[in-house]
Amino acid sequence: MDGLTNGMNTGPDLRGWLPVFINRRTAAPVVEWCRPGTRRFIEPFFEDTLKAVMREPFNLLFRHQTPLDTLLSWQRESPGLEPGGFIFHMSRCGSTLVSQMLAALPENIVLSEPPPLDALLRTDRHGATDDQRIAWLRAWMSAISQPRNGEQRLYVKLDAWHIFDLPILRRAFPGTPWIFLYRNPVEVMASAMKAPGLHLIEGLIDTNMPAIAPPGGHRSSQAEYAASVLANIMRAALEHLALPGGRAFDYSRLPEAVITDIAPHFRLDLTGPQIEAMNARIPFNVKTPQLYFESDTARKQQEASAEVRALCAGQLDALYAQLRAL
Amino acid sequence: MSTPHTIESGFERFHQLVLGNTALQEDLTGITDREAFISRAVELGHQHGVPIQPADVVAALQAARGAWMDSQMV
Numbered sequence: 459m460d461g462l463t464n465g466m467n468t469g470p471d472l473r474g475w476l477p478v479f480i481n482r483r484t485a486a487p488v489v490e491w492c493r494p495g496t497r498r499f500i501e502p503f504f505e506d507t508l509k510a511v512m513r514e515p516f517n518l519l520f521r522h523q524t525p526l527d528t529l530l531s532w533q534r535e536s537p538g539l540e541p542g543g544f545i546f547h548m549s550r551c552g553s554t555l556v557s558q559m560l561a562a563l564p565e566n567i568v569l570s571e572p573p574p575l576d577a578l579l580r581t582d583r584h585g586a587t588d589d590q591r592i593a594w595l596r597a598w599m600s601a602i603s604q605p606r607n608g609e610q611r612l613y614v615k616l617d618a619w620h621i622f623d624l625p626i627l628r629r630a631f632p633g634t635p636w637i638f639l640y641r642n643p644v645e646v647m648a649s650a651m652k653a654p655g656l657h658l659i660e661g662l663i664d665t666n667m668p669a670i671a672p673p674g675g676h677r678s679s680q681a682e683y684a685a686s687v688l689a690n691i692m693r694a695a696l697e698h699l700a701l702p703g704g705r706a707f708d709y710s711r712l713p714e715a716v717i718t719d720i721a722p723h724f725r726l727d728l729t730g731p732q733i734e735a736m737n738a739r740i741p742f743n744v745k746t747p748q749l750y751f752e753s754d755t756a757r758k759q760q761e762a763s764a765e766v767r768a769l770c771a772g773q774l775d776a777l778y779a780q781l782r783a784l
Numbered sequence: 785m786s787t788p789h790t791i792e793s794g795f796e797r798f799h800q801l802v803l804g805n806t807a808l809q810e811d812l813t814g815i816t817d818r819e820a821f822i823s824r825a826v827e828l829g830h831q832h833g834v835p836i837q838p839a840d841v842v843a844a845l846q847a848a849r850g851a852w853m854d855s856q857m858v
């Protein structure tokens with residue numbers, strides 16, 4: 459038993475339902491909808507909120523399944539919010555802090571690295587055209603941002619590798635401002651060597667992007683692979699930052715720049731109480747709220763190995779300097 | 785990722801009833817306490833002429849939990 463037939467034939471009433479999964483294991487992608495009630499996306503990552511939602515008996519038992527094109531009809535019937543800002547980043551550079559500060563305001567919907575967005579971007583691997591991907595991206599964004607608590611704005615923090623998808627995201631959302639967050643590469647690399655993100659381990663992401671999965675294949679070390687991907691991310695950001703709509707921010711400018719620069723760039727006119735609410739998110743480590751947030755620059759610098767320092771000097775430091783010079 | 789395919793057949797009519805009825809969805813959404821959810825589901829089933837027993841809901845929840853856990857395995 460499932461909700462697929464229900465969704466395929468007459469189309470379910472989707473009021474109150476959100477498209478939280480896109481199943482790519484089937485020949486035709488299936489969208490799975492759950493009903494989170496008034497629960498906001500306030501956890502550090504989209505998936506964390508989803509895990510909480512899926513602990514609720516209702517969502518364990520009742521989910522609609524529909525084809526992708528149901529997103530299009532639902533968008534026509536019930537348009538949601540247009541994204542007010544995209545957060546791109548090179549990972550380990552304060553992006554979660556930025557997204558959590560934005561999520562501190564109840565009028566904001568903040569989606570942090572939502573897997574369905576990545577699934578839609580990757581549909582090109584299964585033959586989707588750019589026009590189809592753009593239509594699905596817009597329709598998914600509309601459906602996921604249906605206000606359930608009077609929300610007025612939508613912000614999306616993307617995965618680090620989505621900087622390579624910026625051209626299609628800009629085509630889909632030409633009016634949406636975006637930022638790229640970066641950090642001293644020695645510190646990013648030191649962090650990545652301890653716990654690398656998916657994009658920094660060869661073969662973990664299902665993609666045909668040469669910047670993540672180089673045709674040449676395996677490099678000699680994990681650090682070398684990570685450095686090559688980070689270099690590609692920084693190059694892509696530099697290339698796109700030459701166009702309007704984007705701004706780059708160094709980790710060293712956080713968290714202050716969220717209030718002074720990022721919010722205005724995202725056309726957020728903050729009131730005093732809103733600034734207070736956003737700043738209230740700062741004292742805590744945003745990924746592990748029981749720990750106090752503090753800059754770990756000194757520790758990361760100490761942790762960097764000789765190999766990491768050499769790779770940064772050879773491949774990344776010059777790109778970092780270019781970003782800082784913008 | 786899929787909806788539970790192993791829900792007990794006695795529960796199936798209630799499942800379809802809820803998926804097609806927004807008022808029932810609103811009633812049951814947000815009940816986080818398992819026992820309270822089971823009681824309310826049984827009550828609503830009887831009210832709508834689709835009688836189910838607590839054991840039906842328990843079995844459905846167990847099956848759904850298993851399917852969810854399986855879907856999370858990489």
